[in-house]
Amino acid sequence: MVHVVDMRYELLSKKSSLPLSRMLVEKMRQRLEKGEQTILFINRRGYSSSMICPECGFVCECDHCSITLTYHRSDETLKCHLCALVRAAPVACPACRSPKIRWRGFGTQRVEETLQKVFPGAKVERIDTDSMSKKNRFREILGEFRTGKIDVLVGTQMIAKGLDFPNVTLVGLVDADLSLHIPDFRANERTFQLLVQVAGRAGRGDLSGEVVVQTFTPHADPIQYARRDDFDGFSENELESRRNFAYPPYRHLIHHLFHGRNPEKVSFFAEQWVKVVEKEFGDVLEIRGPVPAPLEKVKDKYRFQIWYFCGNVSRIIGRFQQLRLEFPWPNDVVQVVDVDAVNLS
Numbered sequence: 521m522v523h524v525v526d527m528r529y530e531l532l533s534k535k536s537s538l539p540l541s542r543m544l545v546e547k548m549r550q551r552l553e554k555g556e557q558t559i560l561f562i563n564r565r566g567y568s569s570s571m572i573c574p575e576c577g578f579v580c581e582c583d584h585c586s587i588t589l590t591y592h593r594s595d596e597t598l599k600c601h602l603c604a605l606v607r608a609a610p611v612a613c614p615a616c617r618s619p620k621i622r623w624r625g626f627g628t629q630r631v632e633e634t635l636q637k638v639f640p641g642a643k644v645e646r647i648d649t650d651s652m653s654k655k656n657r658f659r660e661i662l663g664e665f666r667t668g669k670i671d672v673l674v675g676t677q678m679i680a681k682g683l684d685f686p687n688v689t690l691v692g693l694v695d696a697d698l699s700l701h702i703p704d705f706r707a708n709e710r711t712f713q714l715l716v717q718v719a720g721r722a723g724r725g726d727l728s729g730e731v732v733v734q735t736f737t738p739h740a741d742p743i744q745y746a747r748r749d750d751f752d753g754f755s756e757n758e759l760e761s762r763r764n765f766a767y768p769p770y771r772h773l774i775h776h777l778f779h780g781r782n783p784e785k786v787s788f789f790a791e792q793w794v795k796v797v798e799k800e801f802g803d804v805l806e807i808r809g810p811v812p813a814p815l816e817k818v819k820d821k822y823r824f825q826i827w828y829f830c831g832n833v834s835r836i837i838g839r840f841q842q843l844r845l846e847f848p849w850p851n852d853v854v855q856v857v858d859v860d861a862v863n864l865s
Contacts, residue, residue: 522719522731522747526738539626540634544692544732552642552671556727557687560674561718562631562694565601565648566590569625573613578621580610586817591623592650593633603819631694632674639672647675680717689729691722696735696743703814704864705767708742712754715746766829768860771806774828774840775861777813780853783822789853790824796843797828805830814865821854825864833859 525541533542539562540548548558570588571580580589582600589598589605596609613621632646645661652658658678664670666685673679693715700711715733722729735743745754763770780786790810797807809826816823830836837859849855 521728522733522749524738524743524747525732525734527734527736530734538634539631539694539734540638540692541732541734544734545638547690547730547732548639548672548692551690552639554689555668555687556689557665557668557670557685558672558690558692559679559683559685559688559718559721560631560635560672560692560694561676561680562626562628562674563677563680563698563714564590564625564627564695565629565650565676566599566627567593567629567633568623568627570623571598571609571621572624573616573618573621575618575620576613576616578613578615580614584817584820586815590627593623593629594650602815626695628674628676635672635674642671643669644672644674645670647673647678649676649678652678677714679721680714683721685721687727688722689727690732691718691729692732692734693718694734696733697737697740700737700740700742702865705762705765706862706864708740708758708761711740712742712746712758715742716749716751719746719749771829771831772833772859773861774830774833775858775864776809776826776828776855777823777858778810778825778853778855779818779821779823781821782852785850786822786824786853789849790826790855793847793855794826796847797826797840800839800843801828801830801836804832804836827864 523543525543527541530538530541551558568591571591580598582589582603582605584605585600585602587600587602589600591609592599597606598609599606610621612619628646628648632644635642635644647658647661665673668687696715699714700707719731722731733743741757742754762768778786778790787810794807794810797805806829807826810824813823813825
């Protein structure tokens with residue numbers, strides 16, 4: 521059975537043990553009393569997703585990438601999960617010097633800490649990239665979990681699929697919205713896929729299983745179709761949406777990514793390249809861009825992208841590649857073409 525918890529109402533409750541809903545806490549308590557096991561999934565490392573100053577609005581961001589730094593409470597650091605930048609977490613706002621700067625959001629570390637407070641007698645372990653620094657630690661934790669030495673396993677996508685533990689009768693998705701709001705037309709598909717994969721970890725033995733999905737958008741299509749385990753309904757609905765916008769699989773999508781240290785230069789050459797493509801393929805390609813990529817800067821390199829939609833890739837790809845070879849690209853502007861692209865970030 522799949523239960524969907526609307527976290528908007530949980531935020532209004534003074535009895536909620538956020539980031540865990542009251543329903544999830546109660547069902548975990550029932551499992552602990554029965555000697556059964558629970559898996560909690562949240563696809564975000566660290567203790568908190570960011571540090572923000574409530575006085576001036578300052579947000580701790582990476583100097584080299586266009587993302588916020590993640591707060592890790594275990595060593596009081598801020599880390600970038602793209603370029604591996606590490607710095608000490610500030611005790612006062614770097615902008616206005618207010619001591620009220622604080623973390624916001626939550627990750628695997630905070631979920632683990634909350635569990636230890638709510639269930640002090642339970643054995644809780646965490647599996648994510650940060651906790652797997654020791655050799656064979658992943659295998660050791662799974663071995664202990666299989667033998668019943670661990671009551672609750674908290675993890676990222678590392679535990680979303682492939683695990684088969686008969687005594688796991690409860691799976692909780694702590695923040696099911698994470699993959700739903702990324703700027704990608706496949707967001708619904710990825711969210712549905714992830715929910716089904718994670719839910720499949722419960723009730724794999726003789727005991728029946730339950731799944732608790734915590735979300736701020738409970739009526740979103742992927743969540744409702746996953747709740748009913750309705751793959752046919754989801755695929756029909758999603759394909760209809762793709763058909764309306766002529767997205768894959770109804771047309772091919774070619775993703776063209778440009779990056780370099782000088783954003784004006786990268787943007788200029790991307791725009792010049794578009795003129796070449798429009799002149800050559802204007803009647804067979806729909807061209808969108810160039811525009812900044814969703815992750816506009818990674819490791820001090822600024823990124824721009826172009827999408828090309830076409831009905832027949834084989835008809836244009838040879839000439840397309842020839843034009844790329846002939847175009848006068850500067851050495852400090854790198855461009856990558858991905859045909860039938862899956863990752864658009």
